Amino acid sequence: MIKAHPSEALLYQYSSGELSCAMSLMVATHIDMCPSCQRVSAEIEQHLCEKHFDEIAAKWDQKQCDDMLAAIFSSESSHPLIHNDPNNMICLQGRRFNLPPTLANNAYRIGDWNHMLGKLWRAPVSIGGVENTNLIYMEPGATVPEHTHKGVEATLVVNGTFSDEYDSYEDGDFIMLDASRKHSPRTVQEDCLTLATLDAPLHFTSGISRLLNPFSSLFFK
Ligand SMILES: [Zn+2]
Structure with missing residues (x-):
């Protein structure tokens, strides 16, 4: 739900x-x-x-x-028919994910998967504009170090479950966080595929993760 x-x-x-x-x-x-x-x-x-x-x-x-x-x-519609191909899936780490129609129609914008660190993977989505948009895949037991946002971070759960200090989120949940909210997303038993867009780099806030601030460009490139 x-x-x-x-x-x-x-x-x-x-x-x-x-x-x-x-x-x-x-x-x-x-x-x-x-x-x-x-x-x-x-x-x-x-x-x-x-x-x-x-x-x-x-x-x-x-x-x-x-x-x-x-x-x-x-007039005839100038829009192409929505191409809702049931085979429109992406595969990663032996898992197959169905893409919702809008994302499936934009599958050609999805770049190659890169391993970021630990249990985190990223594939850039080239959609233009100033934002940085990525598919982020968290294996089970993954943690993103605690961070705030200089701008706005919007995250949509495409498949799976992740949680942070505020709540846990499942398929379809849409979360907007601004600079006032620190959080540290993580997965436990289940993995999670999310679509995330940032309009400014992440800012890591605690302990050793502060050392990762130069690394925040990895989340924003
Ligand atoms: Zn809704």
């Missing part, structure tokens, strides 16, 4: 096309996995359409409105 969702404000920005490409990918992938956010974003889109249509209708005469509607309904 998904318990951590994007805020309604973020869903509104998503539907309005105001989010960065990286954050759009994160929110769209969550929506793929979350019936509740599918309903909310459909309502938001309906509301936005009505609002825009009312604005246009207030300015245009009847013929202009009729022409626009005729053009919309006669």
